[in-house]
Amino acid sequence: MLDDTKRRLLNTAGQIFADKGFEAASIREICQQAEANIAAVHYHFGDKKQLYVATVRLAQCAQSDEIPFPELPADMPAAQRLRTFVGTMFERMLSADRPKWHLQLMLRELSYPTEACEAIVHDYIRPMADSLRTILAELLPGDMPEPERWQVGFSIVGQVLFYYVHQPIIRLLIGDEAYRNLTVDTLADHVTRFSLAALGQRMPQEVAS
Amino acid sequence: MLDDTKRRLLNTAGQIFADKGFEAASIREICQQAEANIAAVHYHFGDKKQLYVATVRLAQCAQSDEIPFPELPADMPAAQRLRTFVGTMFERMLSADRPKWHLQLMLRELSYPTEACEAIVHDYIRPMADSLRTILAELLPGDMPEPERWQVGFSIVGQVLFYYVHQPIIRLLIGDEAYRNLTVDTLADHVTRFSLAALGQRMPQEVAS
Amino acid sequence: MLDDTKRRLLNTAGQIFADKGFEAASIREICQQAEANIAAVHYHFGDKKQLYVATVRLAQCAQSDEIPFPELPADMPAAQRLRTFVGTMFERMLSADRPKWHLQLMLRELSYPTEACEAIVHDYIRPMADSLRTILAELLPGDMPEPERWQVGFSIVGQVLFYYVHQPIIRLLIGDEAYRNLTVDTLADHVTRFSLAALGQRMPQEVAS
Amino acid sequence: MLDDTKRRLLNTAGQIFADKGFEAASIREICQQAEANIAAVHYHFGDKKQLYVATVRLAQCAQSDEIPFPELPADMPAAQRLRTFVGTMFERMLSADRPKWHLQLMLRELSYPTEACEAIVHDYIRPMADSLRTILAELLPGDMPEPERWQVGFSIVGQVLFYYVHQPIIRLLIGDEAYRNLTVDTLADHVTRFSLAALGQRMPQEVAS
DNA sequence: AATGAATGAGCCTTCATTCAT
């Protein structure tokens, strides 16, 4: 019962924060849509800011829980692990059957960071980065200096995120119909193939769906 | 004299809008910082929204004017033209000797578009896209279907924009010192080499500065 | 305690609205005079307009409650009932021992109607009109057509209202001293006698107080 | 040319003032509708208030000029002169073929007087009152005291004004169709006949239209 | 534990007005 209000508040707030940003969202609107009292936010969270941080934390947890990063067994070829990695990212970003605000809110935080950003980087981004770097360790020459290794990682992740962050542009550029044809697999295949080729590797045949 | 207020207002507003977004920016703050009267905004622009649109338009024009896209002569090898293209993008993004808010505001608009977005895409993005696609036409097999050509373009642009949009993450991941070492040329070289390799091309030696 | 603010707000607002009209009255002034917070108006009433409507409604209720129309028994001579009717109207208009803004506001609304007008006509004017028409039914020939019956009613009511609506002119025309001599009874007697004479009736002697 | 702006300003302002009242009317709106500069009002009239006074004065003059009070020859029977007097009042009030704001503004001023009111009473009302009192002098017993003479006058004028001031109520009470049937002549006949009867006089046959 | 009442600061906007040209 009691938790219910709090959870409803969190979900509604998350959605609205993700949609409009921190400043443009209003506690009134959140409470109204969550069918909670105006004072409930301050009672449960103390503050608008603290409510915001809570939603970010929730988004972060849910994001990790619902589409957990698949185990990438060490004996799987690196190329295939990269494909899985990229595919999971797209899955998280574009899969429509979950509340979209989780990732939306996190990416907003990553572009225009508040104090909640560091936690995300530490708990969510850093593990992903490590995972990617482990994969790349097998694909890159051993003597490549650190900064360049990072840049290769950024080149891969940058390709993926572009499809999320700049959805509006893409839609306007290629048209709505073409946009709808972009499936998770198509995109994951493209990015993986592109990146592997850049690293002098071939796309593993059996993965290409 | 007279135009001065309007221009001061535009520049200050642009800066603040770029920094905080439309909602979080307040007319009061803008006017105060621009040393203008509160009513001046409504006199010159009619509206907070219209002021915002005006700043976006200004950003867009200034952006194009100050670092114009270099002529890319048809007889220049495509690989080199790509390097120039990527270099110009990084230049526009990271060069410190101009007001930073121009691009900042445009990219904010592109991530969280309002009505001003379409104009940007039409006047600014579309020409860049055309330019890139012309270059790619020489680097890609002639029978590659349209959607894939777009994806290659997105893969290149995505790499570049990542360094701007997700600056905060990069800083947190690699540390401030390493971040400072990332120069325009380093990055442009990397992205170009990565992309050319992905397309089965070599980096033109004489271009790497 | 709690209701107190709302009531204080209503009374103060009513007074000021009656005095200056809707547009010229300012929420700030109302709140200041009612010793309430500016936001209280929007909390309790939602809107300046809605506050206005609420005051009109209050005026209307209070007006009817405090000086209720006297029972006019069917066996009382029509002439005497007319005298009572006219007397009550004057009483309501000129009696000084109640908040004057009730009628003032209603008449303002009736001269320059907003959306609140219809309610007044329905709940306040119409019953009075019916009452008067019942009286006239006995004083007028049975075959007099409807429009003319209305006009007779308007002739009576018009005489009464003139003393309220055009107080300023009357004062200027006859002087302040003569104005002060106009009592409720004097006026009611005159209007009743004038109207009865117009209808070929005599003033009932025993009524003239 | 020059006068043109001033005149346009006066007419537009008069219309708007009459419609909304002094406070609710805005200089901006007036200037815009009069196609004049915002500063024109202050240039030509100095002040919003002074502009208002000017419109009132204009209304007053125009009102007298356009439907001048007919000469009431001393040898015309008093009853007929009364009919003419009442008819002229109705004419001025209801005749549709002239700018309606003249009377509208004056009556607004008379109900809710500002400083412009006294002038109206002095220049416009007082002569009318004198005219009416001259007529009544012949119809009333010579020994009737002053206050009562005034009251008879008010009874007549009150009947007439009721149809103007409380148009909205009348419309709501008797319906739009019945309202449209109320012509100047019908009303003037009724009021005159009613009042004459009240004074023990007959309606002059040849006047009843 | 939870909420309706109340607060004051701030929002964007519009006002009548003045100034410099």
Place this chain on the structure above:
DNA sequence: GATGAATGAAGGCTCATTCAT
């Protein structure tokens, strides 16, 4: 003689927050 630019005060309203219960 006439006007576009600029001003400060005030407008209605919404904000996040706190209080008293």
